[in-house]
Amino acid sequence: MKLEGRRIYKGTAEAEAIVTKDGISFYGGVDPDTGKVVEVGHELEGQNITGKVLVFPTGKGSTVGSYTMYRMKKKNTAPAAIVNEQIDTIIAVGCIISEIPCVDKIDIKNIKMGQKIIVNGSEGTVEVK
Amino acid sequence: MKLTTEEQDMLDGKYGNAVKKSMEILNTLGEIFDAEYMVDVQSVQIAGVSYANLDEAGLEFLSEMAEDGKVRVLTTLNPAGMDRENWQALGIDKEFAKNQNRAIDAFARMGIITTCSCTPYLIGNTPHYGQHIAWAESSAVCYSNSVIGARTNREGGPSALASALTGRTPKYGYHLDENRHGQVLVKVNASVKGTDEFGVLGKIIGDKLGELGKKIPYITGIPSATVEELKSFCASVATYGGTALFHMEGITPEYNEFPKPNDLVFEINQDALEKTRAELIDDDLEIDFVSIGCPHASIHEIAQLASLLEGKKVNKEFWITTARPTKKIADEAGYSKIIEDAGAKFAADTCCVVAPIKGRFKGIMVDSAKACYYGRAKNKFKVKIGTIEECVEEAIK
Numbered sequence: 001m002k003l004e005g006r007r008i009y010k011g012t013a014e015a016e017a018i019v020t021k022d023g024i025s026f027y028g029g030v031d032p033d034t035g036k037v038v039e040v041g042h043e044l045e046g047q048n049i050t051g052k053v054l055v056f057p058t059g060k061g062s063t064v065g066s067y068t069m070y071r072m073k074k075k076n077t078a079p080a081a082i083v084n085e086q087i088d089t090i091i092a093v094g095c096i097i098s099e100i101p102c103v104d105k106i107d108i109k110n111i112k113m114g115q116k117i118i119v120n121g122s123e124g125t126v127e128v129k
Numbered sequence: 130m131k132l133t134t135e136e137q138d139m140l141d142g143k144y145g146n147a148v149k150k151s152m153e154i155l156n157t158l159g160e161i162f163d164a165e166y167m168v169d170v171q172s173v174q175i176a177g178v179s180y181a182n183l184d185e186a187g188l189e190f191l192s193e194m195a196e197d198g199k200v201r202v203l204t205t206l207n208p209a210g211m212d213r214e215n216w217q218a219l220g221i222d223k224e225f226a227k228n229q230n231r232a233i234d235a236f237a238r239m240g241i242i243t244t245c246s247c248t249p250y251l252i253g254n255t256p257h258y259g260q261h262i263a264w265a266e267s268s269a270v271c272y273s274n275s276v277i278g279a280r281t282n283r284e285g286g287p288s289a290l291a292s293a294l295t296g297r298t299p300k301y302g303y304h305l306d307e308n309r310h311g312q313v314l315v316k317v318n319a320s321v322k323g324t325d326e327f328g329v330l331g332k333i334i335g336d337k338l339g340e341l342g343k344k345i346p347y348i349t350g351i352p353s354a355t356v357e358e359l360k361s362f363c364a365s366v367a368t369y370g371g372t373a374l375f376h377m378e379g380i381t382p383e384y385n386e387f388p389k390p391n392d393l394v395f396e397i398n399q400d401a402l403e404k405t406r407a408e409l410i411d412d413d414l415e416i417d418f419v420s421i422g423c424p425h426a427s428i429h430e431i432a433q434l435a436s437l438l439e440g441k442k443v444n445k446e447f448w449i450t451t452a453r454p455t456k457k458i459a460d461e462a463g464y465s466k467i468i469e470d471a472g473a474k475f476a477a478d479t480c481c482v483v484a485p486i487k488g489r490f491k492g493i494m495v496d497s498a499k500a501c502y503y504g505r506a507k508n509k510f511k512v513k514i515g516t517i518e519e520c521v522e523e524a525i526k
Contacts, residue, residue, distance in 0.1 A: 006160075008157060008161070009157070032186065062182075063176075063177070063265075063285030063286060064177060064182050064183075064187070064286075066285065066286075066287055067177070067183060067184065067186045067187035067190060067286070067287075068184075068186060070186050070187070070189070070190050071184065071185065071186025071187075071189070072186075074186065074189060087161055089158065089161075089285060089288070090285065092157055092158065092161060093154055093158075093285060093287045093288060096150070096153050096154050096157055097150065097154070097190055097287055
C-alpha cells in the first residue's frame, strides 16, 4: 500500500514503524542520549525510537525540540524518518537541520506498530510493506 | 512557493552551506503555511541563547552555521543564561559560563550584535510601523506587532537565524493584512495601573483567549498606558495566551485599521483583576528572592528603583535584570551606584527566566506576571506579584 502525503524533508528510509496517537515533544519528552521516550504517561514511554520510522500525529512543546533532534542525529540516536498527520514548526525545522526524511498529511491509522515501511521524503510518500 | 532567482540560488547552495540550510528552513515553512513568496525583512531578534536551553546540540548547530554564515540585516540576541561580566557574583558556575560564552561567540562570528536582551526595541533594534521583521521572543514579538505595528510571526531560534542569514521570511500569518484583524472584543471596566496590574490583565485576557481558541484581542477601556506597562502586558498575554498581536483602542497604531470585532465580547471588571492577582500569590510563602526586569527593565524603571532604594539596605537577594546598554546609561546617570550601595545587584544580559537558578530560592517576588509563570513552572519557586514599590519594601524588610 502506498500512501500519498506531502514532502517536508528529502531523503528515503526503510525501517520498522513505531506508532503513537500521542504528540511528541523532543525537548524534555525524549532522552537524546538513549533515544528513549521519557515523557511520563506517554503511550511510548520507555520505548526506543532510534533507527525507526517515528509515526505520530503532530509535534508539541518547546521550540528547543528542534535542537534536541539535531543532537540525536549527531549521537546516532535519532529516528530514521518521521511521518506526521500534520507537521508543526518544531518538527519541520528539526528534520531540516538534522537531515531526517519527513512526510506529513498521512492518515497514520493506516500504519501499524512494527510494520516495515519505506518513507520517501523527496516524493512525499509512505509505502507499507 | 515562488522563489526569486537569488532565493533559488540560495537554496541551491551558491551562497554557501549556512545560507542553503537557512533557505531550506524558510522554503519549507513557506510551503507548510501556504505562503506564495518570500518578503524582505529589515530586523531580526534571535531566541535560544541561554546555554541551559541550547545545550551541546544547539551549540554544535550554531557553530556549523557560523562556519560560512553572515547576517544580512540588523540582528540582536535574546537574554543569555548569565551576566557576561558579573556572573560569578550572581552564583553562576565556571563550566556554565564557559559554555555560555562559546554560544555567544558563535553568534558573534555571524555578525550578530550580542546585546542579549528581550527588549531589543529599547536598545536600538527598533523597527517602524508596517515593516516586515522576523523576531523570536514571544514578548518582543507581541510588542513589535502590537505597539509598534511592525509585522512578524512568532519565530523560533533556528527560523529567526535563517531569516538573519538570508534577509527573507515567507509571507504568511501576521505578515498579511487579513490575519491582523481583532477577533475578540475585550471591554475593560476597571482602572488598570502599573506593570504588575497590566501583567494581571494580560493573564486574564491570555487565559480567556486560550479557552476561546482565539489569538487577537481588541481591547477597549484603557485610557493610557506607559511603555513599561505595555511591555509587561505583552509578556503576560504572550505567555498565558500565545498572543502575538493585540489592538488597544486609542493606544496601538492599528486599532482603527481593521473592523472592530463585535460577535465575541468579553468584559473584565475590578473583581476579575483582584481574583487573578490572588492567583499569582502562592500560599505558605517565604520570599528570599526579589527580581525586577521581566521583560528587561527600562532606564525609567531603573531611575524609579534608584529613588526607592536610595539610602536603604536590602536583606534579600535582589536582581535587576536589564540590557547591558541600559545598564551603561544607569552607570552614567549614577543610578547604578545608588542601587548597588543598597545591596541590590544588576544582572545584565540575562533574566530570572533563563538563568540556571532552578531550586536555588524558595520564593520569588516580582512585578511581572510572566516571571510568575516561569518562576513556578521552570524554577520551582513559590511566587508573589506586587507593584515595584511593594517589591522594594519586601526586599528591605
